[in-house]
Amino acid sequence: MKKLVLAFLAFVLAACARFAPLPPTATQAPTAAPLPTAAPLTHVKLAMGYIPDIQFAPFYVAAQKGYFAQQGIDIEFVTMFENDAIPLIGSNDLQFANVSAEQVVQARAQDLPAKYVMKWWEKYPIAIVAKKSSGIAAPSDLAGRKVGLPGLYGASYVGLRALLNSQNIAEGDLQLESIGFTQAEALSAGLVEAAVVYANNEPVKLAAQGEAINVIYVSQFIDLASNGLVTNEQTIKDHPELVRGMVAAVLQGLADTLADPDAAFDLSRKYLTTLTEADAPVARAVLAASIDMWKTDRPGISDKARWETTQATLLDMKLIPSAVDVEQAFTNEFVK
Structure with a gap:
């Protein structure tokens, strides 16, 4: 009887061993699927x-x-x-x-x-800036005045001409001076009476320096792309x-x-x-x-x-x- 019981236990253990999961080994580790490669920028x-x-x-x-x-x-x-x-x-x-x-x-x-x-x-970002003391506050005030601009090219020149055309003012009515990108310095030093500038730039800097200025915005007189x-x-x-x-x-x-x-x-x-x-x-x-x-x-x-x-x-x-x-x-x- 004792031998019969031992034989039965051996059978049960063998069956459990057959269906039990095997311990993981290095060779049995699951392989992760490769991640998709991002498209190059x-x-x-x-x-x-x-x-x-x-x-x-x-x-x-x-x-x-x-x-x-x-x-x-x-x-x-x-x-x-x-x-x-x-x-x-x-x-x-x-x-x-x-x-x-x-x-x-x-x-x-x-x-x-x-x-x-x-x-x-x-x-349109172009404007004319002048000291308040100059009396230049409108396009008509530019006649006969010395106006500085980077040169006779680019957005500054086009913006100035568009402004003058909208007010029936001839370019020859102004004294234009090519001063490069020194508009704020030239105006402060009195080298010009007005300057063609970017409205978001030089007027802000001049005001920060304590200059009392007038600004004539081209966009208030004419709509340009x-x-x-x-x-x-x-x-x-x-x-x-x-x-x-x-x-x-x-x-x-x-x-x-x-x-x-x-x-x-x-x-x-x-x-x-x-x-x-x-x-x-x-x-x-x-x-x-x-x-x-x-x-x-x-x-x-x-x-x-x-x-x-x-x-x-x-x-x-x-x-x-x-x-x-x-x-x-x-x-x-x-x-x-």
Whole structure:
């Protein structure tokens, strides 16, 4: 009987051993499935103006918050004058740039296939600044006065001429002085009586220095197409989703900047490597003035009438030989 019981127990133990899980060994460890490889980002250079500046905050915010990366873009900001960027855009040696609208019209007149794909500035940023003591407070006060500007080119010159044309004032009625980008210094030193400036920049800095000034805003007298994101027809044809991604990232950066300027300022400081603590309050004021010129209920959308007014000014200035089809100079396709 005892032998029978022992035999039965042996049978039970053998059965348990048969069905019990084996202890894991190195060779039996489950193999994890490989993770999917993320698609590589597309490297994109974006021309941003001749120096890093707080006015480019929407782009800095988009980069810092990963909006470009979310669109599959590895963004690189490069600095150059817009009149140097636009030929590179036309030849497709550069795919994207921040450029003023009149540069695009001039490029099209030279058969360069530049195309404006996103409006950034709602108000044209050019203005005339003068000391209050000069008595210059309206366009009509400029007649016979010495007016400084960077040179007879670019947005400053176009903005001045558009303002004068709107008030039936001839360029020859003013004493124009080419002073480079020294407008604030030249005005403070009395070298000129008024200066053509960016409304969000030099007036803010002059006021911070204690100068009592008057500002004549071009946008109060005439509606011109302003600065925005520009590419070329080849990029639109070959890489439309890249264009759409660039526009989406910048518009999100712009929206965030408008919603929280303080956070935008803090995020932008990474790119403003020469900005000192002493200069930070003025830079913050420049951002506030810029935001006032970006606000719109139609972000990114271009208006044909403004482009036609811009072209009419360029024709009057003889900066283009004949009219171009302005509807080929811009598109709202990538904003909608």
